[in-house]
Amino acid sequence: MKGAAKVNTFKEAQNLRIGVIAGSSYLAILKRPENGLLEDNIETVAFDSRNFSKLIGKRIDAWFTLDIVGITTIKNSIDGKILTEKSFQIGKAIAKQEKYIGTTIDTPKELINKVHDAIESFKKTSEYTKIISRIPN
Incomplete structure (x- = not known):
């Protein structure tokens, strides 16, 4: 505060x-x-x-x-x-975490590639830019 x-x-x-x-x-x-x-x-x-x-x-x-x-x-x-x-006041970021999507060893490579490509494609959209712009710094 x-x-x-x-x-x-x-x-x-x-x-x-x-x-x-x-x-x-x-x-x-x-x-x-x-x-x-x-x-x-x-x-x-x-x-x-x-x-x-x-x-x-x-x-x-x-x-x-x-x-x-x-x-x-x-x-x-x-x-x-x-x-x-x-x-309120927000301090500096003092810890960072990577986020991952986990799968089982039985997950088909095609599905993994499809999800990866969908995420990468979404990152190029204006909707993604709008979401990211809401995150401070």
């Missing part, structure tokens, strides 16, 4: 109560020993909307999620009177 120190590194988050989705890859990132975070300071929930509620209720100090998830949740949850988008 505005007024609190912006969190741009794991070191800056070391003494904060951090909200994250239970069982997620984000939780696994927070628990990595090299990040130096205390497990007792990590609070898990089933839905990001709960992290939003905990953040505005000051039950957590920071919320570890994708910026697009945070921004969308904020936009859909504020009333515009007491809280606005400017009531």
Whole structure:
């Protein structure tokens, strides 16, 4: 929230109560020993909307999620009177993850190629550009 120190590194988050989705890859990132975070300071929930509620209720100090998830949740949850988008601040990206589509060994190569080609083709559309433009930085 505005007024609190912006969190741009794991070191800056070391003494904060951090909200994250239970069982997620984000939780696994927070628990990595090299990040130096205390497990007792990590609070898990089933839905990001709960992290939003905990953040505005000051039950957590920071919320570890994708910026697009945070921004969308904020936009859909504020009333515009007491809280606005400017009531929040987003720190720098401190962890990156690759996304993959997994298949079994029995998946036909033709299907894999078809999905790959469809994704690459979609990346060339204006719809894809529109989606990507909504993601900050």
